Amino acid sequence: MRTTGKLYVVGIGPGSYEDMTIRAVSALKDSEMIVGYTVYVDLLREHFPEKEMLTTPMRQEQERCQMAILEAQKGKRVAMVCSGDSGVYGMSGLILQLAENAKDLEIEVIPGVTAALSGGAVLGAPLGHDFAVISLSDLLTPMELIEDRLKNSALCDMVICLYNPSSKKRADYLKNACEIVLQYQKPETVCGLVKNIGRDGEEMEVLTLSQLKDTKVDMFTTVYIGNSMTREINGKMVTPRGYKNV
């Protein structure tokens, strides 16, 4: 009988071993090879020293997925790892697209704690009510559509969680995003940011929307813009679960 291998797509959470699910750890233990972006594979190396590791630099997502599919098709048990969740801006969609014709390949998608949630826990409870998750990266998405999403989310008072808020080439994207939201939400709207979630150098800050507009962040930061009910409580960012009473 031909072995067809198995491909896990694993969300490993924000980075520390403790923030992985038991299911994710089991999948990594069961795998012979771990494939991923260099930074995340390095986080796993000390916990799984016996595994074969295959890394590709950032932006080579398609090559990375092709490599993982190919190794699994050769009969290996392979884990493609993603930071946070496997699906939220993760690799599971690309894997399923690229493996469309590899129907005999067993693929198991394992969810993980995405940055919106892990950063949210650090800040307190910013996502206690309806929210939008929006990436400010315009590599694969027209900027007009991103701006439209910011506008629409703000005007119906949804909390907004921003991924990829900045990079060297996009230093002013967060400022622009805040200016759009400021057309619909007050300058004193409670906002938050978390840097290096669950890793060395973790930092959090609760601030107003007008302060956020003039704050520089890096690509390892997750940003939260509250709704009209969001409050600062003892230094934490808290969005109540509704508009009535508590």
Add this chain to the structure above:
Amino acid sequence: MRTTGKLYVVGIGPGSYEDMTIRAVSALKDSEMIVGYTVYVDLLREHFPEKEMLTTPMRQEQERCQMAILEAQKGKRVAMVCSGDSGVYGMSGLILQLAENAKDLEIEVIPGVTAALSGGAVLGAPLGHDFAVISLSDLLTPMELIEDRLKNSALCDMVICLYNPSSKKRADYLKNACEIVLQYQKPETVCGLVKNIGRDGEEMEVLTLSQLKDTKVDMFTTVYIGNSMTREINGKMVTPRGYKNV
């Protein structure tokens, strides 16, 4: 020295032990008492048989949080458990609000895999691009605002993940939600639903928006409405990570 206890607010994921993070398991092990909604505490009983358990029925969230705070203030290590994440429609916000004046009480919020992510992994990769998470429960939120959020999310082509899509008293809420989205998205938009995620009786279905409109779901179902790029691939629901190429 007076002991002030500790209060963990723990997201336990969709329900199975394997979907908890290692941090969540450690917090439960460290706790003397586990407090929560009856259904979720029962899921934990077999894994933590030695712990004192305190449950309250659904809708008594405020009483439940008050109880947990009080026990921790007495000096106990208490875990307040939430299904999914501790923050997304969870108890962490309410705990922080109710403990506003208990400044010496140590509170640690531990995130978990919310239904949007765990159900997403079952369906494939519905949340591969920007998305909105919206609850259809109008207990604490005006229905006009919920409808406004559905409309705004659909018109800027965000994927929509619906929590609390139905209950006995709200049998037609999902139908109404679909009718709103149908004003902006095509009837053949790829949608998905997952029932009893990670538990006995787990079921998933990929279907079109017009089929979803006439589908009856229960309160243990999470619903996904795709964007214009979402596709069905080998029975899975996949939203590509952008609008350019793959």
